[in-house]
Amino acid sequence: MQPRPxxxxxxxxxxxxxxxxxxxxxxxxxxxxxxxxxxxxLTAFDGSADHLIIRTIRIPRSLIAILVGAxxxxxxxxxxxxxxxxxxxxxxxxxxxxxAMAVVIAVFAFGTTDPSxxxxxxxLGAGAAAIAxxxxxxxxxxxxxxxxxxxxxxxxxxFLSSVTTGILIFSQRTLDxxxxxxxxxxxxxxxxxxxQVLPYITLGLILAFALGKQIxxxxxxxxVAKGLGQRTAWVKVAAAFSVILLAGSAxxxxxxxxxxxxxxxxxxxxxxxxxxxWIMPYSAVFGAILLLTADIGARLLIKPQELPVGVMTALVGxxxxxxxxxxxxxx
Amino acid sequence: xxxxxxxxxxxxxPVSFRIDRRIPTxxxxxxxxxxxxxxxxxxxxxxxxxxxxxxxxxxxxxTGNPDYPFIINTLRLPRTLVAALVGVALAxxxxxxxxxxxxxxxxxxxxxxxxxxSLAAVSLIVLFPNVPIAILxxxxxxxxxxxxxxxxxxxxxxxxxxxRLILIGVGIAAVIGALTSLMVTFGxxxxxxxxxxxxxxxxxxxxxxxxxSVAPWFAVLVPLALGKxxxxxxxxxxxxVAKGLGSSLEWExxxxxxxxxxxxGAAVATAGTIxxxxxxxxxxxxxxxxxxxxxxxPVSATIGAMIVVVADLLGRSLFxxxxxxxxxxxxxxxxxxxxxxxxxxxxx
Numbered sequence: 001m002q003p004r005p006x007x008x009x010x011x012x013x014x015x016x017x018x019x020x021x022x023x024x025x026x027x028x029x030x031x032x033x034x035x036x037x038x039x040x041x042l043t044a045f046d047g048s049a050d051h052l053i054i055r056t057i058r059i060p061r062s063l064i065a066i067l068v069g070a071x072x073x074x075x076x077x078x079x080x081x082x083x084x085x086x087x088x089x090x091x092x093x094x095x096x097x098x099x100a101m102a103v104v105i106a107v108f109a110f111g112t113t114d115p116s117x118x119x120x121x122x123x124l125g126a127g128a129a130a131i132a133x134x135x136x137x138x139x140x141x142x143x144x145x146x147x148x149x150x151x152x153x154x155x156x157x158x159f160l161s162s163v164t165t166g167i168l169i170f171s172q173r174t175l176d177x178x179x180x181x182x183x184x185x186x187x188x189x190x191x192x193x194x195x196q197v198l199p200y201i202t203l204g205l206i207l208a209f210a211l212g213k214q215i216x217x218x219x220x221x222x223x224v225a226k227g228l229g230q231r232t233a234w235v236k237v238a239a240a241f242s243v244i245l246l247a248g249s250a251x252x253x254x255x256x257x258x259x260x261x262x263x264x265x266x267x268x269x270x271x272x273x274x275x276x277x278w279i280m281p282y283s284a285v286f287g288a289i290l291l292l293t294a295d296i297g298a299r300l301l302i303k304p305q306e307l308p309v310g311v312m313t314a315l316v317g318x319x320x321x322x323x324x325x326x327x328x329x330x331x
Numbered sequence: 332x333x334x335x336x337x338x339x340x341x342x343x344x345p346v347s348f349r350i351d352r353r354i355p356t357x358x359x360x361x362x363x364x365x366x367x368x369x370x371x372x373x374x375x376x377x378x379x380x381x382x383x384x385x386x387x388x389x390x391x392x393x394t395g396n397p398d399y400p401f402i403i404n405t406l407r408l409p410r411t412l413v414a415a416l417v418g419v420a421l422a423x424x425x426x427x428x429x430x431x432x433x434x435x436x437x438x439x440x441x442x443x444x445x446x447x448x449s450l451a452a453v454s455l456i457v458l459f460p461n462v463p464i465a466i467l468x469x470x471x472x473x474x475x476x477x478x479x480x481x482x483x484x485x486x487x488x489x490x491x492x493x494x495r496l497i498l499i500g501v502g503i504a505a506v507i508g509a510l511t512s513l514m515v516t517f518g519x520x521x522x523x524x525x526x527x528x529x530x531x532x533x534x535x536x537x538x539x540x541x542x543x544s545v546a547p548w549f550a551v552l553v554p555l556a557l558g559k560x561x562x563x564x565x566x567x568x569x570x571x572v573a574k575g576l577g578s579s580l581e582w583e584x585x586x587x588x589x590x591x592x593x594x595x596g597a598a599v600a601t602a603g604t605i606x607x608x609x610x611x612x613x614x615x616x617x618x619x620x621x622x623x624x625x626x627x628x629p630v631s632a633t634i635g636a637m638i639v640v641v642a643d644l645l646g647r648s649l650f651x652x653x654x655x656x657x658x659x660x661x662x663x664x665x666x667x668x669x670x671x672x673x674x675x676x677x678x679x
Binding site: 153155 | 434440488494497499504505509516520523531658665669670673
């Protein structure tokens with residue numbers, strides 16, 4: 001990597017901001033807790049109510065937000081990089097809907113009530129939906145244009161959510177079990193879920209970071225990449241694998257949260273340019289910051305009730321989507 | 332003048348249009364098939380009624396069984412009629428949208444009008460469970476109109492562009508979907524269950540009340556759409572050609588979008604979000620009669636009616652006694668058809 005001191009400093013600064021968000025997220029809630037108490041809960045745990053809240057509720061919740069935010073943002077960055085489609089996002093392209101349907105089927109058909117199995121079904125669903133949308137999008141006239149991909153994603157999403165709704169009508173038990181998860185939320189998640197998705201997200205992130213250089217090249221166009229001696233098919237397969245790991249485990253942990261994967265890579269590209277070796281780490285940190293902030297907002301807005309965080313991210317992401325559709329899609 | 336065209340001119344009324352000679356034949360065959368499907372749909376149920384008795388009862392003849400008129404006229408006929416009307420509305424709406432966006436894959440569901448109607452109706456069911464059912468169509472209609480206006484407004488940049496219309500429609504639909512799921516999450520479980528059936532698109536338990544509340548919309552809007560057929564033909568040739576032919580582009584597009592939205596709003600208000608009908612029907616129609624809208628609109632309307640009636644029949648019979656909403660059936664049929672269209676589209 002070329003030495004880019006300013007970018008490195010920026011990354012360290014954004015990590016600091018992430019840390020501040022983390023402290024606010026842990027401290028803020030139904031019971032407001034000071035930073036010093038948070039520190040004590042970590043270093044000198046005394047079993048008091050505040051310390052318990054921090055250790056069993058706030059910290060896992062905030063960690064999930066960081067993991068999911070980072071995973072979604074990187075998944076979006078990779079998708080935008082390899083399809084050269086400014087509108088790519090796991091939500092818009094139907095991958096979230098696929099993961100959600102697989103989880104609903106698992107709950108309905110196999111009576112899976114243990115969220116620890118959600119991840120496997122989510123991978124399966126995310127993978128199938130990704131392949132279907134990619135394949136369908138490339139069938140359209142002109143190949144994988146933003147328009148073809150978006151329409152294919154919308155159609156697959158419609159289809160999958162129809163089937164999901166069909167199942168939920170059949171079984172009110174499934175509906176009651178799954179509806180909060182379906183809206184996209186990180187409330188009430190505990191450490192078991194963190195440990196369950198952590199390995200997959202880590203693997204997905206490592207893969208993504210390793211592919212940074214290849215994706216930058218691929219983003220110049222498939223012909224250019226081939227001309228430079230890249231084996232594009234393998235890069236695409238590896239990238240898709242990473243997207244499925246990241247988006248699948250994010251959905252399994254937090255339900256289908258949309259628009260993070262859309263928003264973050266665009267913001268990041270404005271700051272760091274087109275080199276995916278820098279876009280990846282920045283996207284991870286910014287994605288984490290966005291989801292943490294959105295979650296704090298979701299807790300704040302209608303206190304003491306809580307909004308699902310998926311609604312918050314949609315409200316942030318939609319204006320950007322409209323902007324991109326207006327000005328960034330040619331023809 | 333080529334003999335394959337049929338020109339219709341009226342001395343009394345200021346209308347004239349020409350249609351393909353094939354159209355009357357094809358249209359009558361389709362009407363026959365659709366009516367047959369409707370009769371079969373009326374005859375089928377937990378209490379099966381012989382088809383001949385159905386026809387007799389519908390014609391007002393005596394069948395010797397006093398139960399038949401009640402079951403047919405009060406329970407089954409309105410449901411089937413609603414299915415047919417909704418099919419017509421969605422198909423005509425889809426035909427118009429595909430015409431004005433010049434994109435063969437446009438559909439009221441894909442560009443977000445359905446979503447607006449759903450959000451309005453689901454919010455009503457969940458937030459005000461005691462509101463009379465008659466308000467539902469009005470609110471769904473308002474929702475569809477608001478979203479269509481929003482999309483058109485956002486896609487406007489010194490003129491509306493078909494591609495932006497679709498992309499922005501998809502984006503707006505995603506946000507509205509999030510808000511709908513907010514309602515589903517926080518609602519009381521029974522009203523949420525009810526809202527879900529409605530979201531999936533169903534004609535279950537529809538009565539004459541719904542038929543009469545929705546019929547006026549069709550009576551006005553479908554002829555209006557037919558009257559705009561020539562403008563649709565011009566728009567379909569491309570913006571520049573349409574301008575050259577003297578079409579006031581934005582004005583016509585806005586009008587047609589309003590008609591399509593009103594039709595979708597009426598349909599979603601009556602039967603919830605039945606997806607893919609607006610996509611499939613115009614395509615099948617185009618393959619049968621070509622792409623002049625004078626013929627395309629009525630043929631597509633008939634096919635739409637047929638699709639929804641058959642989907643409802645399948646939904647009732649496949650997993651009896653559990654009923655699947657017909658929207659689930661149309662989605663399951665529609666998705667593969669969509670794939671087929673993408674492939675076809677590439678070859679052209």
